[in-house]
Amino acid sequence: MVGTELQSRRVARAQSAGDTDGLALRDVRRVFVHGRTELVALDGLTLAARGGEVLAVVGPSGCGKSTLLELVCGLQRPDGGSVRSAPAVLMPQRDLLLPWLSAVENASLALRIAGRSRSAASTSASALFEELGLDGFQDARPHELSGGMRQRVAFVRTLLAGKPVLCLDEPFGALDAITRAEMQDWLAGALAREPRTVLLVTHDVEEAVLLADRVAILSPRPGRVLDVLATEIPRPRTRTDPAVVGLRERALRALADGARG
Amino acid sequence: MRARALALAPAALTVVLLLGAWEAYVQIAGVEEAVLPAPHAVASTLWSDRSLIAHNFAVTAEEVVLGLALALAGGLALAVTVHLLPWARRAVYPLLVGSQAVPVPVIGVLLVFWWGFGLLPKLAVIALICFFPVVVTTVDGLAAVDPEQRKLLRTLDASRWQAFRLGELPAALPAALSGTRIALAVGVIGAFIAETTTPTSGAYPGLGREILSDVNFQTSRAYAGTAVLFAFAIACFYALALVERRVAPWSIQRREEPR
Ligand SMILES: Nc1ncnc2c1ncn2[C@@H]1O[C@H](COP(=O)(O)OP(=O)(O)OP(=O)(O)O)[C@@H](O)[C@H]1O
Ligand SMILES: [Mg+2]
Numbered sequence: 001m002v003g004t005e006l007q008s009r010r011v012a013r014a015q016s017a018g019d020t021d022g023l024a025l026r027d028v029r030r031v032f033v034h035g036r037t038e039l040v041a042l043d044g045l046t047l048a049a050r051g052g053e054v055l056a057v058v059g060p061s062g063c064g065k066s067t068l069l070e071l072v073c074g075l076q077r078p079d080g081g082s083v084r085s086a087p088a089v090l091m092p093q094r095d096l097l098l099p100w101l102s103a104v105e106n107a108s109l110a111l112r113i114a115g116r117s118r119s120a121a122s123t124s125a126s127a128l129f130e131e132l133g134l135d136g137f138q139d140a141r142p143h144e145l146s147g148g149m150r151q152r153v154a155f156v157r158t159l160l161a162g163k164p165v166l167c168l169d170e171p172f173g174a175l176d177a178i179t180r181a182e183m184q185d186w187l188a189g190a191l192a193r194e195p196r197t198v199l200l201v202t203h204d205v206e207e208a209v210l211l212a213d214r215v216a217i218l219s220p221r222p223g224r225v226l227d228v229l230a231t232e233i234p235r236p237r238t239r240t241d242p243a244v245v246g247l248r249e250r251a252l253r254a255l256a257d258g259a260r261g
Numbered sequence: 262m263r264a265r266a267l268a269l270a271p272a273a274l275t276v277v278l279l280l281g282a283w284e285a286y287v288q289i290a291g292v293e294e295a296v297l298p299a300p301h302a303v304a305s306t307l308w309s310d311r312s313l314i315a316h317n318f319a320v321t322a323e324e325v326v327l328g329l330a331l332a333l334a335g336g337l338a339l340a341v342t343v344h345l346l347p348w349a350r351r352a353v354y355p356l357l358v359g360s361q362a363v364p365v366p367v368i369g370v371l372l373v374f375w376w377g378f379g380l381l382p383k384l385a386v387i388a389l390i391c392f393f394p395v396v397v398t399t400v401d402g403l404a405a406v407d408p409e410q411r412k413l414l415r416t417l418d419a420s421r422w423q424a425f426r427l428g429e430l431p432a433a434l435p436a437a438l439s440g441t442r443i444a445l446a447v448g449v450i451g452a453f454i455a456e457t458t459t460p461t462s463g464a465y466p467g468l469g470r471e472i473l474s475d476v477n478f479q480t481s482r483a484y485a486g487t488a489v490l491f492a493f494a495i496a497c498f499y500a501l502a503l504v505e506r507r508v509a510p511w512s513i514q515r516r517e518e519p520r
Contacts, residue, residue: 075412090416096409099511100431109427110417141511161417 021051021086021164021197023072029080030067041067043222044081049214051086051164052195056208058251059218060259065201066093068223069167072199086197088165091158093173095150097142103153104129104138110161128156132186133179147174152183159190165197172207181239184210188235205251209244210237217254226258298481307485313471314482318489320467324380324452325497328387332444335388336395337437343396344403345425354400361393366458378462383455390451394443402436403429435512438505445501449494 030042041064049055059065070076071083073090089110097106105112107129108121116124122138129135132152142150151174158166171187172180188211191198202208208215215229229251233243280300286292287299294302307314339357343350365386372382406429414424453469461467468486475483506513 070412073416075415088416090412092409092413094409096407096413098410098428098431100434100509113414113417113419113423113427143511157417 022049022053023083023085023088023165023197023199024048025068025071025078025081025083027081028068028071028078028083030064030071030076031079040222042071042078043224045218045224046081047216047225047228049197049199051197053214054191054198054200054212056200056202056212056215057218058202058205058208058215058255059223060220060255061203063218063221064223065218066169069169069199069201072165073167086165087163088167088199089158089161089163090167091154091169091171093169095142095154095174097145097150097153099142102139102141103134103145103149106142107153107156108160109157114162125156125160128159132156132183148176148179151175155183165199167199167201169201170203171200173203180207185236187211188237192235205255206239206244206248209233209247209251210239215247215251217251217258219258220261227254229254295478295480298484302481303484303488306479306481307488310482310485313465314468314486314489316465317468317471317486318493320463320465321452321456321469321490322493324383324387324455324467325448325493327380328384328451328455329391329441329444329448331384331388332391332395332448333441336392336440336444337399339392340396340399340403340437343400344429345421350400357393357396360389363389365389366454369455369459373459378460382459383452383461386455386459387448387451390454391444391448394447395437395440398440398443399433399437402433405436406432431509434509435505438501438509438512442498442501445497446494449490449497453490 025045025047028042028045029040032039032041045064045068047055047057047068057065057068067076069090071078072085073088074085075090097103098109101109104122104125105118108116108125111121111124112118126135126138129138132155134149134152134156137145137149142153145153151171155168155171158168158171172183175183184207198212200208200212205215209231212231214231216225217227217229218224219226229247231247233241233247237244239245284300287297292299298306339353343353368389369382369386372385376382376385410428410432411424414428419427452467453472456467456469457473461470465471468490472483472486472490475486
């Protein structure tokens with residue numbers, strides 16, 4: 001019940017936030033030049049997310065999902081079409097923790113960059129460390145952490161950047177099934193408390209259906225949007241909910257159809 | 262501590278074996294001391310002439326340390342400039358490579374005319390020899406930074422300077438330290454070149470010049486001086502390893518990871 005209440009509050013807030021926190025890609029094309037051959041990563045991709053909306057993106061490997069996120073974050077420019085977005089931060093597919101910083105220093109990197117003192121930055125990160133089961137590892141070096149822990153540190157780093165749009169590139173890919181489920185619950189809860197616009201790239205269709213308001217399905221390269229499924233399932237959602245299972249099957253079928261061309 | 266001592270054992274054993282073989286060869290073949298002094302003769306000269314050797318060594322050690330410091334300061338500053346300003350790279354890098362073809366001893370002699378008999382021309386010669394490996398490894402280290410890491414710092418809104426300080430600089434530190442190790446190795450021979458090509462007015466000319474003047478009639482003293490330089494190079498190398506452990510512990514951890 002609490003979940004539904006949070007959900008309605010979240011929708012209200014998302015609407016009040018309006019489109020200032022949203023993003024829109026129109027007819028985007030992105031081409032990489034490899035020597036003499038051209039590789040078209042994205043072609044005619046149109047996609048938009050409202051402020052506060054969680055939009056999942058699923059698609060076959062190499063279809064341009066990471067490229068799409070970098071375009072939204074302004075790390076790449078499109079070769080055609082237009083990209084508009086509120087300030088967005090990227091959580092890259094590889095965790096990219098800096099080996100010369102401790103876990104907590106990595107997590108609070110954005111705060112340090114924004115000019116906060118080392119101790120103030122670490123304090124802010126430490127609260128999230130506790131919530132994500134990283135307590136006690138604040139001073140560990142990245143190479144001393146497991147893959148799943150590194151990913152969670154990278155996740156904290158992304159949250160603390162304080163941008164309205166989060167671009168998450170397979171944020172839970174390196175986690176075991178149990179931790180992944182915990183992290184998904186935690187993310188759902190955190191977004192309910194503090195809505196953000198989320199572009200969630202994932203290989204896991206179930207994760208997309210559990211977390212997202214809508215699921216965009218991309219074609220094989222060159223990537224474009226084949227279909228967008230609205231989830232419209234009340235939160236909190238469970239894996240076994242028939243609505244979740246049904247939508248997961250629909251999404252998988254759409255992906256398979258896309259792969260067949 | 263015990264592990265540390267054990268780690269040194271192979272090197273110590275090698276030295277003992279080499280010295281033993283050398284001693285045996287001189288004794289059995291009956292080589293004259295003026296041609297090849299036996300280790301025991303070198304050791305006794307090292308002891309009897311310790312004051313002369315120590316004074317000359319102090320001169321050389323000062324030259325190496327100051328010359329290397331000069332090379333490091335200049336080399337790092339140049340590397341950072343070349344990295345941050347692409348046009349500076351195009352303007353300066355070719356000259357840098359060319360500078361290594363200049364016959365350094367000639368420069369040393371010219372600098373003596375210019376700056377006199379003091380320490381300065383010698384430091385310039387040493388620094389000129391040492392700074393090239395520092396610049397090249399540091400520039401390469403800075404350029405080899407993972408482009409994904411640059412993107413990460415950009416998405417966290419780092420300014421150019423912050424990206425440099427938080428990302429590129431620490432990433433390039435291990436490479437810069439490798440360059441420093443090479444610089445150190447050539448620095449000792451650089452001091453020899455500096456001493457033997459630029460005249461001095463000091464009371465002691467330095468170990469390099471001393472060795473050169475001993476080699477004809479005081480062979481065992483030339484060997485004793487060389488042994489001191491040998492030990493000095495090793496000591497400097499390990500001192501640098503200690504520095505690396507402090508300033509770039511992550512690079513050591515990465516190297517020590519089991520394969
Ligand atoms: N910087 C680049 N230079 C050249 N080609 C690139 C570059 N970045 C991506 N590509 C190419 O563009 C295509 C899309 O890459 P992208 O990383 O966006 O795929 P993806 O959907 O994220 O794949 P995955 O699911 O495996 O992570 C790939 O074929 C890739 O080889
Ligand atoms: Mg990807």
